[in-house]
Amino acid sequence: MAVYTHVSAEALAAFLHRYDVGALVSVKGIAEGVENSNYLVDTDAARFILTLYEKRVAADDLPFFMALLDHLAARGLAVPPAISDRDGAVIQTLEGRPACLIRFLPGVSVSHPTPAQAQAAAAAMGDMHAALADFRRTRVNSMGIATWRPLLDKCGRDLDTIRPGLFDRIDTALATVEQAWPLGLPVSAIHADLFPDNVLMHGDSVTGLIDFYFACTDVRAYDVAVMHSAWTFDARGENPDAAVGAALLAGYTAAFGLSDAERAALPLLARGACIRFLLSRAWDWLHTPADALVMRKDPLAYLRRLDWYEAHPEAFA
Template identity: 70%
Template sequence: MAVYTPVSAEVLAEFLARYDVGELVSAKGIAEGVENTNYLVDTTTGRFILTLYEKRVDGGDLPYFMALLDHLAARGNPVPPAIKDRSGTAIQTLEGRPACLIKFLSGVSVSHPTSAQARAAGVAMADMHAALADFPETRANSMGVETWSPLFERCGRSLDTIAPGLYDDLGFAIDRVVGAWPQAMLDTVTIHADLFPDNVLMRGDAVSGLIDFYFACTDLRVYDLAIMHSAWAFDATGAHYDAAIGDALTAGYEQRFPLSSVEQAAFPTLASGACVRFALSRAWDWLNTPADALVTRKDPLAYVRRLSHYAPELAKRTR
Protein backbone atom coordinates (compact mmCIF):
# COMPACT_ATOMS: atom_id res chain seq x y z
CA MET A 1 0.00 0.00 0.00
CA ALA A 2 1.04 3.60 -0.61
CA VAL A 3 -0.23 6.99 -1.72
CA TYR A 4 0.86 8.20 -5.14
CA THR A 5 -2.42 9.82 -6.23
CA PRO A 6 -4.12 12.36 -3.94
CA VAL A 7 -7.92 12.26 -3.72
CA SER A 8 -9.71 15.27 -2.26
CA ALA A 9 -12.59 14.91 0.18
CA GLU A 10 -14.94 16.44 -2.38
CA VAL A 11 -13.96 13.99 -5.12
CA LEU A 12 -14.12 11.04 -2.72
CA ALA A 13 -17.59 12.03 -1.47
CA GLU A 14 -18.83 12.21 -5.06
CA PHE A 15 -17.28 8.79 -5.76
CA LEU A 16 -18.96 7.23 -2.72
CA ALA A 17 -22.34 8.55 -3.85
CA ARG A 18 -22.36 5.74 -6.43
CA TYR A 19 -22.63 3.19 -3.61
CA ASP A 20 -25.04 2.34 -0.82
CA VAL A 21 -22.37 2.90 1.83
CA GLY A 22 -23.52 6.12 3.48
CA GLU A 23 -21.74 9.46 3.53
CA LEU A 24 -18.03 10.17 3.90
CA VAL A 25 -16.85 10.75 7.48
CA SER A 26 -13.07 10.59 7.05
CA ALA A 27 -10.31 9.25 4.81
CA LYS A 28 -6.67 8.62 5.55
CA GLY A 29 -3.88 7.64 3.17
CA ILE A 30 -2.10 4.38 3.99
CA ALA A 31 1.67 4.60 3.57
CA GLU A 32 2.76 0.96 3.97
CA GLY A 33 3.81 -0.96 0.88
CA VAL A 34 4.72 0.28 -2.59
CA GLU A 35 2.20 -0.93 -5.18
CA ASN A 36 -1.00 1.14 -5.22
CA THR A 37 -2.65 4.20 -3.69
CA ASN A 38 -4.79 3.20 -0.71
CA TYR A 39 -7.09 5.08 1.62
CA LEU A 40 -8.81 3.95 4.80
CA VAL A 41 -12.32 5.33 4.37
CA ASP A 42 -14.92 5.73 7.12
CA THR A 43 -18.54 6.44 6.25
CA THR A 44 -21.74 6.71 8.21
CA THR A 45 -22.31 2.96 7.66
CA GLY A 46 -18.84 1.49 8.19
CA ARG A 47 -15.22 1.26 7.12
CA PHE A 48 -13.78 0.46 3.69
CA ILE A 49 -10.53 0.46 1.72
CA LEU A 50 -10.31 2.54 -1.43
CA THR A 51 -7.62 1.38 -3.84
CA LEU A 52 -6.40 3.26 -6.91
CA TYR A 53 -4.30 1.01 -9.10
CA GLU A 54 -0.99 2.52 -10.12
CA LYS A 55 1.41 1.64 -12.93
CA ARG A 56 2.47 -1.83 -11.78
CA VAL A 57 -1.09 -3.17 -11.78
CA ASP A 58 -2.53 -3.47 -15.30
CA GLY A 59 -6.16 -2.37 -15.32
CA GLY A 60 -6.85 -5.21 -17.72
CA ASP A 61 -5.97 -7.69 -14.97
CA LEU A 62 -8.52 -6.33 -12.50
CA PRO A 63 -11.42 -8.56 -13.65
CA TYR A 64 -9.17 -11.56 -12.93
CA PHE A 65 -8.36 -10.32 -9.42
CA MET A 66 -12.02 -9.54 -8.67
CA ALA A 67 -13.12 -12.99 -9.90
CA LEU A 68 -10.42 -14.61 -7.78
CA LEU A 69 -11.55 -12.79 -4.63
CA ASP A 70 -15.20 -13.60 -5.29
CA HIS A 71 -14.27 -17.27 -5.79
CA LEU A 72 -12.34 -17.44 -2.51
CA ALA A 73 -14.95 -15.52 -0.53
CA ALA A 74 -17.70 -17.83 -1.77
CA ARG A 75 -15.72 -20.78 -0.38
CA GLY A 76 -15.29 -19.25 3.05
CA ASN A 77 -11.76 -17.88 2.77
CA PRO A 78 -11.15 -14.64 4.71
CA VAL A 79 -10.58 -12.32 1.75
CA PRO A 80 -11.95 -8.82 0.96
CA PRO A 81 -14.00 -8.76 -2.26
CA ALA A 82 -14.67 -5.50 -4.06
CA ILE A 83 -17.98 -3.80 -3.37
CA LYS A 84 -20.28 -3.19 -6.33
CA ASP A 85 -22.00 0.13 -6.87
CA ARG A 86 -25.73 0.52 -7.48
CA SER A 87 -25.31 -0.49 -11.12
CA GLY A 88 -23.44 -3.68 -10.19
CA THR A 89 -20.02 -2.34 -11.20
CA ALA A 90 -16.95 -3.19 -9.10
CA ILE A 91 -14.14 -1.61 -11.14
CA GLN A 92 -14.38 2.19 -11.37
CA THR A 93 -12.24 5.09 -12.56
CA LEU A 94 -11.09 7.76 -10.10
CA GLU A 95 -8.54 10.54 -10.73
CA GLY A 96 -7.64 8.84 -14.00
CA ARG A 97 -6.83 5.53 -12.31
CA PRO A 98 -8.75 2.24 -12.14
CA ALA A 99 -10.21 2.06 -8.65
CA CYS A 100 -12.21 -0.23 -6.36
CA LEU A 101 -13.97 0.17 -3.04
CA ILE A 102 -13.09 -2.91 -1.01
CA LYS A 103 -14.55 -4.57 2.05
CA PHE A 104 -12.61 -3.78 5.22
CA LEU A 105 -11.42 -6.76 7.26
CA SER A 106 -10.64 -6.39 10.94
CA GLY A 107 -7.35 -7.58 12.35
CA VAL A 108 -3.74 -6.48 12.45
CA SER A 109 -0.64 -7.33 10.48
CA VAL A 110 2.05 -8.53 12.86
CA SER A 111 5.65 -7.45 12.35
CA HIS A 112 7.01 -10.14 14.69
CA PRO A 113 4.80 -13.22 14.27
CA THR A 114 4.77 -15.98 16.85
CA SER A 115 5.07 -19.65 15.95
CA ALA A 116 1.33 -20.07 16.53
CA GLN A 117 0.56 -17.21 14.15
CA ALA A 118 2.97 -18.57 11.54
CA ARG A 119 1.36 -22.01 11.75
CA ALA A 120 -2.11 -20.46 11.32
CA ALA A 121 -0.86 -18.51 8.30
CA GLY A 122 0.50 -21.70 6.74
CA VAL A 123 -2.88 -23.37 7.24
CA ALA A 124 -4.62 -20.36 5.66
CA MET A 125 -2.38 -20.57 2.59
CA ALA A 126 -3.12 -24.27 2.22
CA ASP A 127 -6.87 -23.62 2.55
CA MET A 128 -6.56 -20.93 -0.11
CA HIS A 129 -4.77 -23.29 -2.50
CA ALA A 130 -7.40 -25.99 -1.92
CA ALA A 131 -10.21 -23.49 -2.60
CA LEU A 132 -8.55 -22.43 -5.86
CA ALA A 133 -8.32 -25.97 -7.22
CA ASP A 134 -11.39 -25.34 -9.39
CA PHE A 135 -10.72 -21.68 -10.21
CA PRO A 136 -10.91 -21.65 -14.02
CA GLU A 137 -9.04 -18.47 -14.91
CA THR A 138 -5.29 -18.13 -15.44
CA ARG A 139 -2.81 -15.28 -15.40
CA ALA A 140 0.91 -15.24 -16.17
CA ASN A 141 3.18 -14.26 -13.28
CA SER A 142 4.08 -10.61 -13.92
CA MET A 143 7.19 -11.11 -11.76
CA GLY A 144 7.92 -14.68 -12.84
CA VAL A 145 11.30 -16.24 -13.42
CA GLU A 146 11.45 -15.10 -17.06
CA THR A 147 11.14 -11.43 -15.99
CA TRP A 148 14.10 -11.34 -13.61
CA SER A 149 16.95 -10.93 -16.08
CA PRO A 150 15.19 -8.16 -18.07
CA LEU A 151 14.38 -6.26 -14.86
CA PHE A 152 17.95 -6.74 -13.66
CA GLU A 153 19.26 -5.20 -16.87
CA ARG A 154 16.80 -2.30 -16.59
CA CYS A 155 18.20 -1.55 -13.14
CA GLY A 156 21.71 -1.88 -14.58
CA ARG A 157 24.76 -0.50 -12.86
CA SER A 158 22.55 1.82 -10.83
CA LEU A 159 22.30 -1.18 -8.50
CA ASP A 160 25.79 -0.30 -7.30
CA THR A 161 24.45 2.99 -5.93
CA ILE A 162 22.41 0.91 -3.47
CA ALA A 163 25.50 -1.07 -2.44
CA PRO A 164 28.91 -1.41 -4.11
CA GLY A 165 29.10 -4.62 -6.14
CA LEU A 166 25.35 -5.32 -5.99
CA TYR A 167 25.09 -5.55 -9.79
CA ASP A 168 27.64 -8.36 -9.97
CA ASP A 169 26.32 -10.14 -6.87
CA LEU A 170 22.71 -10.14 -7.97
CA GLY A 171 23.59 -11.07 -11.54
CA PHE A 172 25.52 -14.09 -10.27
CA ALA A 173 22.57 -15.19 -8.12
CA ILE A 174 20.08 -14.80 -10.97
CA ASP A 175 22.16 -16.95 -13.30
CA ARG A 176 22.46 -19.72 -10.71
CA VAL A 177 18.82 -19.73 -9.61
CA VAL A 178 17.26 -19.43 -13.06
CA GLY A 179 19.49 -22.23 -14.32
CA ALA A 180 18.20 -24.57 -11.60
CA TRP A 181 14.51 -23.56 -11.73
CA PRO A 182 12.29 -26.70 -11.40
CA GLN A 183 9.41 -25.49 -13.59
CA ALA A 184 8.58 -28.86 -15.21
CA MET A 185 8.79 -30.88 -11.97
CA LEU A 186 6.06 -29.33 -9.80
CA ASP A 187 2.32 -28.60 -9.69
CA THR A 188 1.09 -25.36 -11.23
CA VAL A 189 -1.93 -23.65 -9.63
CA THR A 190 -3.27 -20.20 -8.78
CA ILE A 191 -1.04 -18.61 -6.13
CA HIS A 192 -1.04 -15.39 -4.11
CA ALA A 193 2.68 -14.72 -4.79
CA ASP A 194 3.02 -11.98 -2.14
CA LEU A 195 1.75 -13.36 1.18
CA PHE A 196 4.00 -11.34 3.49
CA PRO A 197 3.06 -10.77 7.13
CA ASP A 198 1.59 -7.39 6.18
CA ASN A 199 -0.81 -9.15 3.81
CA VAL A 200 -2.13 -11.45 6.54
CA LEU A 201 -4.47 -10.00 9.17
CA MET A 202 -4.49 -11.66 12.60
CA ARG A 203 -6.80 -11.56 15.58
CA GLY A 204 -4.72 -13.17 18.29
CA ASP A 205 -3.42 -16.43 16.84
CA ALA A 206 -6.20 -16.71 14.23
CA VAL A 207 -6.04 -15.46 10.64
CA SER A 208 -8.83 -12.94 10.00
CA GLY A 209 -7.84 -11.83 6.53
CA LEU A 210 -5.69 -12.47 3.46
CA ILE A 211 -5.31 -9.29 1.43
CA ASP A 212 -3.54 -7.66 -1.55
CA PHE A 213 -3.90 -10.29 -4.26
CA TYR A 214 -2.50 -8.05 -7.01
CA PHE A 215 0.40 -10.38 -7.84
CA ALA A 216 -1.86 -13.47 -7.90
CA CYS A 217 -1.11 -15.64 -10.90
CA THR A 218 -0.71 -19.15 -12.23
CA ASP A 219 2.62 -20.57 -11.07
CA LEU A 220 4.22 -23.31 -8.97
CA ARG A 221 2.17 -24.07 -5.85
CA VAL A 222 5.18 -24.68 -3.61
CA TYR A 223 6.76 -21.46 -4.87
CA ASP A 224 3.94 -19.65 -3.05
CA LEU A 225 4.98 -21.36 0.19
CA ALA A 226 8.64 -20.52 -0.51
CA ILE A 227 7.77 -16.84 -0.97
CA MET A 228 5.87 -16.88 2.31
CA HIS A 229 8.69 -18.70 4.10
CA SER A 230 11.28 -16.14 2.94
CA ALA A 231 9.02 -13.29 4.09
CA TRP A 232 8.07 -14.64 7.52
CA ALA A 233 11.12 -16.48 8.84
CA PHE A 234 13.69 -13.64 8.90
CA ASP A 235 14.11 -10.39 10.77
CA ALA A 236 13.70 -7.12 8.87
CA THR A 237 17.39 -6.99 7.91
CA GLY A 238 17.30 -10.46 6.36
CA ALA A 239 20.40 -11.42 8.34
CA HIS A 240 18.77 -13.56 11.04
CA TYR A 241 16.69 -16.67 10.35
CA ASP A 242 14.10 -17.86 12.87
CA ALA A 243 13.81 -21.62 12.45
CA ALA A 244 10.81 -21.86 14.80
CA ILE A 245 8.79 -19.51 12.58
CA GLY A 246 9.88 -21.17 9.35
CA ASP A 247 9.13 -24.65 10.69
CA ALA A 248 5.73 -23.62 12.08
CA LEU A 249 4.71 -22.05 8.79
CA THR A 250 5.66 -25.15 6.82
CA ALA A 251 4.02 -27.47 9.35
CA GLY A 252 0.76 -25.54 9.08
CA TYR A 253 0.82 -25.78 5.30
CA GLU A 254 1.66 -29.48 5.38
CA GLN A 255 -1.45 -30.26 7.39
CA ARG A 256 -3.23 -30.14 4.04
CA PHE A 257 -0.42 -30.41 1.47
CA PRO A 258 2.49 -32.54 2.73
CA LEU A 259 5.62 -31.78 0.73
CA SER A 260 6.79 -34.61 -1.49
CA SER A 261 10.46 -35.54 -1.70
CA VAL A 262 10.66 -33.71 -5.03
CA GLU A 263 9.12 -30.57 -3.51
CA GLN A 264 11.44 -30.73 -0.52
CA ALA A 265 14.46 -31.00 -2.81
CA ALA A 266 13.28 -28.06 -4.91
CA PHE A 267 12.39 -25.83 -1.98
CA PRO A 268 15.82 -24.15 -1.53
CA THR A 269 15.84 -23.17 -5.22
CA LEU A 270 12.27 -21.87 -5.02
CA ALA A 271 13.06 -19.85 -1.89
CA SER A 272 16.23 -18.51 -3.51
CA GLY A 273 14.04 -17.46 -6.42
CA ALA A 274 11.79 -15.59 -3.99
CA CYS A 275 14.86 -13.78 -2.69
CA VAL A 276 15.92 -12.80 -6.21
CA ARG A 277 12.42 -11.68 -7.17
CA PHE A 278 11.95 -9.38 -4.16
CA ALA A 279 15.52 -8.08 -4.19
CA LEU A 280 14.93 -7.03 -7.79
CA SER A 281 11.51 -5.41 -7.31
CA ARG A 282 12.69 -3.60 -4.19
CA ALA A 283 15.80 -2.40 -6.01
CA TRP A 284 13.71 -1.10 -8.89
CA ASP A 285 11.40 0.73 -6.47
CA TRP A 286 14.38 2.06 -4.52
CA LEU A 287 15.78 3.56 -7.70
CA ASN A 288 12.50 4.82 -9.18
CA THR A 289 10.06 5.79 -6.42
CA PRO A 290 9.06 9.47 -6.80
CA ALA A 291 10.61 11.65 -4.11
CA ASP A 292 7.22 13.13 -3.17
CA ALA A 293 5.33 9.81 -2.87
CA LEU A 294 3.90 8.93 0.53
CA VAL A 295 5.47 5.49 0.47
CA THR A 296 7.78 3.35 2.56
CA ARG A 297 10.72 2.13 0.47
CA LYS A 298 11.92 -1.35 1.38
CA ASP A 299 15.57 -2.39 1.55
CA PRO A 300 16.54 -4.72 -1.34
CA LEU A 301 19.62 -5.90 0.55
CA ALA A 302 17.40 -7.59 3.13
CA TYR A 303 16.49 -10.10 0.42
CA VAL A 304 20.01 -10.41 -0.93
CA ARG A 305 21.10 -11.46 2.58
CA ARG A 306 18.40 -14.13 2.78
CA LEU A 307 20.00 -15.92 -0.18
CA SER A 308 22.84 -17.21 1.96
CA HIS A 309 20.38 -19.21 4.09
CA TYR A 310 18.78 -21.01 1.16
CA ALA A 311 21.86 -21.22 -1.07
CA PRO A 312 25.07 -21.31 1.00
CA GLU A 313 27.11 -21.45 -2.19
CA LEU A 314 25.99 -17.88 -2.84
CA ALA A 315 27.09 -16.68 0.59
CA LYS A 316 30.38 -15.27 -0.60
CA ARG A 317 28.48 -13.15 -3.14
CA THR A 318 25.90 -11.75 -0.71
CA ARG A 319 26.25 -9.21 2.02
Protein backbone atom coordinates in the same frame (compact mmCIF):
# COMPACT_ATOMS: atom_id res chain seq x y z
CA MET B 1 -0.72 0.26 0.55
CA ALA B 2 0.14 3.91 0.01
CA VAL B 3 -1.22 7.26 -1.16
CA TYR B 4 -0.13 8.56 -4.56
CA THR B 5 -3.38 10.04 -5.89
CA HIS B 6 -5.31 12.61 -3.85
CA VAL B 7 -9.08 12.15 -3.62
CA SER B 8 -11.13 15.13 -2.52
CA ALA B 9 -13.98 14.72 -0.07
CA GLU B 10 -16.38 15.98 -2.73
CA ALA B 11 -15.20 13.44 -5.32
CA LEU B 12 -15.37 10.63 -2.79
CA ALA B 13 -18.88 11.57 -1.67
CA ALA B 14 -20.05 11.53 -5.29
CA PHE B 15 -18.29 8.20 -5.80
CA LEU B 16 -20.07 6.65 -2.81
CA HIS B 17 -23.47 7.74 -4.14
CA ARG B 18 -23.11 4.95 -6.71
CA TYR B 19 -23.33 2.40 -3.86
CA ASP B 20 -25.74 1.42 -1.12
CA VAL B 21 -23.12 1.95 1.57
CA GLY B 22 -24.35 5.02 3.44
CA ALA B 23 -23.05 8.57 3.55
CA LEU B 24 -19.40 9.56 3.95
CA VAL B 25 -18.35 10.25 7.54
CA SER B 26 -14.56 10.27 7.33
CA VAL B 27 -11.65 9.30 5.10
CA LYS B 28 -7.97 8.77 5.89
CA GLY B 29 -5.08 7.94 3.60
CA ILE B 30 -3.12 4.76 4.34
CA ALA B 31 0.58 5.47 3.98
CA GLU B 32 2.09 1.97 4.12
CA GLY B 33 3.16 0.06 1.01
CA VAL B 34 4.35 0.83 -2.49
CA GLU B 35 1.77 -0.28 -5.05
CA ASN B 36 -1.56 1.59 -4.99
CA SER B 37 -3.33 4.53 -3.36
CA ASN B 38 -5.47 3.40 -0.43
CA TYR B 39 -7.90 5.14 1.87
CA LEU B 40 -9.77 4.03 4.97
CA VAL B 41 -13.37 5.15 4.42
CA ASP B 42 -16.04 5.32 7.11
CA THR B 43 -19.69 5.84 6.25
CA ASP B 44 -22.64 5.98 8.59
CA ALA B 45 -23.22 2.30 7.76
CA ALA B 46 -19.82 0.58 7.70
CA ARG B 47 -16.07 0.82 7.06
CA PHE B 48 -14.38 0.19 3.70
CA ILE B 49 -11.07 0.38 1.90
CA LEU B 50 -10.94 2.53 -1.23
CA THR B 51 -8.17 1.49 -3.63
CA LEU B 52 -7.01 3.48 -6.64
CA TYR B 53 -4.79 1.38 -8.88
CA GLU B 54 -1.55 3.04 -9.89
CA LYS B 55 0.83 2.26 -12.74
CA ARG B 56 2.07 -1.12 -11.50
CA VAL B 57 -1.41 -2.63 -11.57
CA ALA B 58 -2.70 -2.87 -15.13
CA ALA B 59 -6.41 -2.21 -15.52
CA ASP B 60 -6.66 -5.30 -17.74
CA ASP B 61 -5.55 -7.45 -14.80
CA LEU B 62 -8.25 -6.23 -12.43
CA PRO B 63 -10.95 -8.68 -13.62
CA PHE B 64 -8.59 -11.56 -12.75
CA PHE B 65 -7.96 -10.20 -9.25
CA MET B 66 -11.65 -9.49 -8.63
CA ALA B 67 -12.70 -12.94 -9.87
CA LEU B 68 -10.10 -14.63 -7.68
CA LEU B 69 -11.27 -12.75 -4.58
CA ASP B 70 -14.91 -13.50 -5.34
CA HIS B 71 -14.00 -17.18 -5.79
CA LEU B 72 -12.24 -17.34 -2.42
CA ALA B 73 -14.93 -15.36 -0.59
CA ALA B 74 -17.63 -17.67 -1.98
CA ARG B 75 -15.77 -20.58 -0.38
CA GLY B 76 -15.70 -18.91 2.99
CA LEU B 77 -12.14 -17.61 3.07
CA ALA B 78 -11.40 -14.35 4.85
CA VAL B 79 -10.47 -12.17 1.88
CA PRO B 80 -11.66 -8.66 0.92
CA PRO B 81 -13.76 -8.79 -2.26
CA ALA B 82 -14.70 -5.60 -4.04
CA ILE B 83 -18.24 -4.29 -3.64
CA SER B 84 -20.60 -3.87 -6.58
CA ASP B 85 -22.39 -0.58 -7.12
CA ARG B 86 -26.13 -0.33 -7.76
CA ASP B 87 -25.59 -1.27 -11.42
CA GLY B 88 -23.48 -4.30 -10.58
CA ALA B 89 -20.17 -2.67 -11.57
CA VAL B 90 -17.11 -3.46 -9.47
CA ILE B 91 -14.35 -1.53 -11.23
CA GLN B 92 -14.87 2.24 -11.33
CA THR B 93 -12.86 5.32 -12.29
CA LEU B 94 -11.94 7.94 -9.70
CA GLU B 95 -9.51 10.83 -10.11
CA GLY B 96 -8.44 9.33 -13.44
CA ARG B 97 -7.51 5.96 -11.91
CA PRO B 98 -9.25 2.58 -11.91
CA ALA B 99 -10.78 2.23 -8.44
CA CYS B 100 -12.66 -0.25 -6.27
CA LEU B 101 -14.49 -0.05 -2.97
CA ILE B 102 -13.40 -3.05 -0.94
CA ARG B 103 -14.81 -4.79 2.12
CA PHE B 104 -12.91 -3.89 5.29
CA LEU B 105 -11.49 -6.77 7.30
CA PRO B 106 -10.59 -6.46 11.00
CA GLY B 107 -7.21 -7.45 12.39
CA VAL B 108 -3.61 -6.28 12.48
CA SER B 109 -0.46 -7.30 10.66
CA VAL B 110 2.30 -8.58 12.93
CA SER B 111 5.85 -7.30 12.65
CA HIS B 112 7.53 -10.13 14.55
CA PRO B 113 5.48 -13.29 13.97
CA THR B 114 5.57 -16.07 16.51
CA PRO B 115 5.65 -19.74 15.49
CA ALA B 116 1.94 -20.03 16.30
CA GLN B 117 1.12 -17.05 14.07
CA ALA B 118 3.31 -18.38 11.25
CA GLN B 119 1.63 -21.77 11.48
CA ALA B 120 -1.84 -20.22 11.32
CA ALA B 121 -0.91 -17.97 8.38
CA ALA B 122 0.63 -20.85 6.43
CA ALA B 123 -2.45 -22.97 7.10
CA ALA B 124 -4.53 -20.11 5.68
CA MET B 125 -2.34 -20.22 2.57
CA GLY B 126 -2.95 -23.95 2.34
CA ASP B 127 -6.70 -23.40 2.62
CA MET B 128 -6.41 -20.76 -0.10
CA HIS B 129 -4.60 -23.16 -2.42
CA ALA B 130 -7.25 -25.82 -1.79
CA ALA B 131 -10.02 -23.35 -2.59
CA LEU B 132 -8.27 -22.32 -5.81
CA ALA B 133 -8.00 -25.88 -7.14
CA ASP B 134 -11.03 -25.29 -9.37
CA PHE B 135 -10.29 -21.65 -10.23
CA ARG B 136 -9.96 -21.62 -14.02
CA ARG B 137 -8.81 -18.10 -14.83
CA THR B 138 -5.11 -17.62 -15.44
CA ARG B 139 -2.66 -14.74 -15.32
CA VAL B 140 1.03 -14.80 -16.24
CA ASN B 141 3.28 -13.93 -13.30
CA SER B 142 4.33 -10.35 -14.07
CA MET B 143 7.29 -10.83 -11.71
CA GLY B 144 8.06 -14.46 -12.58
CA ILE B 145 11.43 -15.98 -13.39
CA ALA B 146 11.23 -14.90 -17.04
CA THR B 147 11.29 -11.26 -15.90
CA TRP B 148 14.25 -11.43 -13.53
CA ARG B 149 17.10 -11.24 -16.04
CA PRO B 150 15.50 -8.39 -18.01
CA LEU B 151 15.06 -6.53 -14.73
CA LEU B 152 18.67 -7.27 -13.76
CA ASP B 153 19.80 -5.86 -17.10
CA LYS B 154 17.61 -2.76 -16.65
CA CYS B 155 19.17 -2.11 -13.25
CA GLY B 156 22.60 -2.76 -14.75
CA ARG B 157 25.77 -1.61 -13.06
CA ASP B 158 23.78 0.92 -11.07
CA LEU B 159 23.30 -2.01 -8.70
CA ASP B 160 26.93 -1.54 -7.69
CA THR B 161 26.02 1.87 -6.24
CA ILE B 162 23.87 0.01 -3.71
CA ARG B 163 26.73 -2.36 -2.90
CA PRO B 164 29.99 -2.86 -4.80
CA GLY B 165 29.89 -6.05 -6.86
CA LEU B 166 26.12 -6.50 -6.47
CA PHE B 167 25.45 -6.86 -10.21
CA ASP B 168 27.93 -9.73 -10.61
CA ARG B 169 26.68 -11.38 -7.41
CA ILE B 170 23.09 -11.47 -8.65
CA ASP B 171 24.09 -12.34 -12.20
CA THR B 172 25.86 -15.46 -10.94
CA ALA B 173 23.09 -16.45 -8.53
CA LEU B 174 20.41 -15.95 -11.17
CA ALA B 175 22.27 -18.08 -13.72
CA THR B 176 22.34 -20.95 -11.22
CA VAL B 177 18.63 -20.57 -10.42
CA GLU B 178 17.66 -20.32 -14.09
CA GLN B 179 19.57 -23.48 -14.96
CA ALA B 180 18.06 -25.52 -12.12
CA TRP B 181 14.53 -24.05 -12.01
CA PRO B 182 12.20 -27.02 -11.40
CA LEU B 183 9.87 -28.11 -14.16
CA GLY B 184 6.80 -30.25 -13.77
CA LEU B 185 5.72 -29.09 -10.33
CA PRO B 186 2.01 -28.37 -9.77
CA VAL B 187 0.86 -24.96 -11.02
CA SER B 188 -2.14 -23.01 -9.77
CA ALA B 189 -3.28 -19.53 -8.88
CA ILE B 190 -1.04 -18.21 -6.09
CA HIS B 191 -0.82 -15.07 -3.97
CA ALA B 192 2.92 -14.55 -4.72
CA ASP B 193 3.32 -11.81 -2.07
CA LEU B 194 2.10 -13.20 1.26
CA PHE B 195 4.30 -11.13 3.55
CA PRO B 196 3.28 -10.61 7.19
CA ASP B 197 1.79 -7.22 6.27
CA ASN B 198 -0.59 -8.99 3.88
CA VAL B 199 -2.04 -11.19 6.63
CA LEU B 200 -4.43 -9.76 9.21
CA MET B 201 -4.50 -11.47 12.59
CA HIS B 202 -6.20 -11.35 15.95
CA GLY B 203 -3.87 -13.01 18.38
CA ASP B 204 -2.89 -16.32 16.78
CA SER B 205 -5.91 -16.41 14.46
CA VAL B 206 -5.97 -15.22 10.86
CA THR B 207 -8.74 -12.72 10.14
CA GLY B 208 -7.84 -11.92 6.56
CA LEU B 209 -5.52 -12.38 3.59
CA ILE B 210 -5.17 -9.14 1.64
CA ASP B 211 -3.38 -7.41 -1.26
CA PHE B 212 -3.70 -9.97 -4.05
CA TYR B 213 -2.30 -7.63 -6.72
CA PHE B 214 0.63 -9.90 -7.58
CA ALA B 215 -1.63 -12.97 -7.72
CA CYS B 216 -0.94 -15.06 -10.79
CA THR B 217 -0.64 -18.57 -12.17
CA ASP B 218 2.69 -20.12 -11.25
CA VAL B 219 4.40 -22.96 -9.39
CA ARG B 220 2.33 -23.50 -6.27
CA ALA B 221 5.30 -24.32 -4.03
CA TYR B 222 6.85 -20.98 -5.01
CA ASP B 223 4.11 -19.35 -2.91
CA VAL B 224 5.41 -21.29 0.10
CA ALA B 225 8.99 -20.26 -0.65
CA VAL B 226 8.03 -16.57 -0.91
CA MET B 227 6.22 -16.82 2.41
CA HIS B 228 9.15 -18.59 4.09
CA SER B 229 11.57 -15.89 2.94
CA ALA B 230 9.24 -13.15 4.23
CA TRP B 231 8.27 -14.62 7.60
CA THR B 232 11.40 -16.38 8.83
CA PHE B 233 13.81 -13.41 8.92
CA ASP B 234 13.77 -10.01 10.56
CA ALA B 235 13.31 -6.83 8.52
CA ARG B 236 17.04 -6.66 7.74
CA GLY B 237 17.03 -10.21 6.38
CA GLU B 238 18.93 -11.46 9.40
CA ASN B 239 18.35 -13.68 12.46
CA PRO B 240 16.36 -16.47 10.79
CA ASP B 241 13.98 -18.07 13.27
CA ALA B 242 14.07 -21.83 12.75
CA ALA B 243 10.96 -22.29 14.89
CA VAL B 244 8.97 -19.88 12.72
CA GLY B 245 10.19 -21.60 9.55
CA ALA B 246 9.32 -25.05 10.87
CA ALA B 247 5.90 -23.92 12.07
CA LEU B 248 5.17 -22.35 8.70
CA LEU B 249 5.94 -25.58 6.86
CA ALA B 250 3.95 -27.59 9.39
CA GLY B 251 0.92 -25.34 9.06
CA TYR B 252 0.91 -25.46 5.28
CA THR B 253 1.53 -29.21 5.13
CA ALA B 254 -1.29 -29.94 7.57
CA ALA B 255 -3.74 -27.76 5.64
CA PHE B 256 -2.83 -28.72 2.08
CA GLY B 257 0.28 -30.88 1.85
CA LEU B 258 3.65 -30.82 0.10
CA SER B 259 4.84 -33.56 -2.21
CA ASP B 260 8.39 -34.86 -1.93
CA ALA B 261 9.23 -33.11 -5.20
CA GLU B 262 7.82 -29.79 -3.98
CA ARG B 263 9.70 -29.98 -0.69
CA ALA B 264 12.93 -30.86 -2.50
CA ALA B 265 12.49 -27.81 -4.75
CA LEU B 266 11.88 -25.32 -1.93
CA PRO B 267 15.55 -24.37 -1.36
CA LEU B 268 15.91 -23.32 -5.01
CA LEU B 269 12.49 -21.68 -5.11
CA ALA B 270 13.42 -19.66 -2.02
CA ARG B 271 16.61 -18.46 -3.67
CA GLY B 272 14.53 -17.43 -6.67
CA ALA B 273 12.16 -15.53 -4.39
CA CYS B 274 15.12 -13.68 -2.89
CA ILE B 275 16.34 -12.66 -6.34
CA ARG B 276 12.87 -11.51 -7.36
CA PHE B 277 12.38 -9.25 -4.33
CA LEU B 278 15.98 -8.05 -4.32
CA LEU B 279 15.65 -6.90 -7.93
CA SER B 280 12.26 -5.20 -7.55
CA ARG B 281 13.45 -3.43 -4.41
CA ALA B 282 16.69 -2.43 -6.13
CA TRP B 283 14.77 -0.96 -9.05
CA ASP B 284 12.65 1.07 -6.65
CA TRP B 285 15.74 2.06 -4.67
CA LEU B 286 17.41 3.39 -7.79
CA HIS B 287 14.36 5.10 -9.31
CA THR B 288 12.07 6.26 -6.49
CA PRO B 289 12.50 9.99 -5.84
CA ALA B 290 13.84 10.93 -2.42
CA ASP B 291 10.68 12.95 -1.71
CA ALA B 292 8.27 10.14 -2.63
CA LEU B 293 5.36 9.47 -0.29
CA VAL B 294 6.53 5.94 0.50
CA MET B 295 9.70 4.59 2.03
CA ARG B 296 11.99 2.55 -0.18
CA LYS B 297 12.71 -0.97 1.08
CA ASP B 298 16.28 -2.14 1.49
CA PRO B 299 17.20 -4.54 -1.34
CA LEU B 300 20.15 -5.86 0.66
CA ALA B 301 17.74 -7.43 3.13
CA TYR B 302 17.05 -9.96 0.38
CA LEU B 303 20.71 -10.38 -0.46
CA ARG B 304 21.23 -11.47 3.16
CA ARG B 305 18.37 -13.95 2.81
CA LEU B 306 19.86 -15.25 -0.45
CA ASP B 307 23.24 -15.73 1.22
CA TRP B 308 21.57 -17.69 4.02
CA TYR B 309 19.55 -19.95 1.74
CA GLU B 310 22.64 -20.74 -0.33
CA ALA B 311 24.48 -21.69 2.85
CA HIS B 312 21.60 -23.68 4.36
CA PRO B 313 20.00 -25.95 1.74
CA GLU B 314 18.75 -28.10 4.62
CA ALA B 315 16.36 -25.35 5.77
CA PHE B 316 13.29 -27.15 4.36
CA ALA B 317 14.22 -30.70 5.34
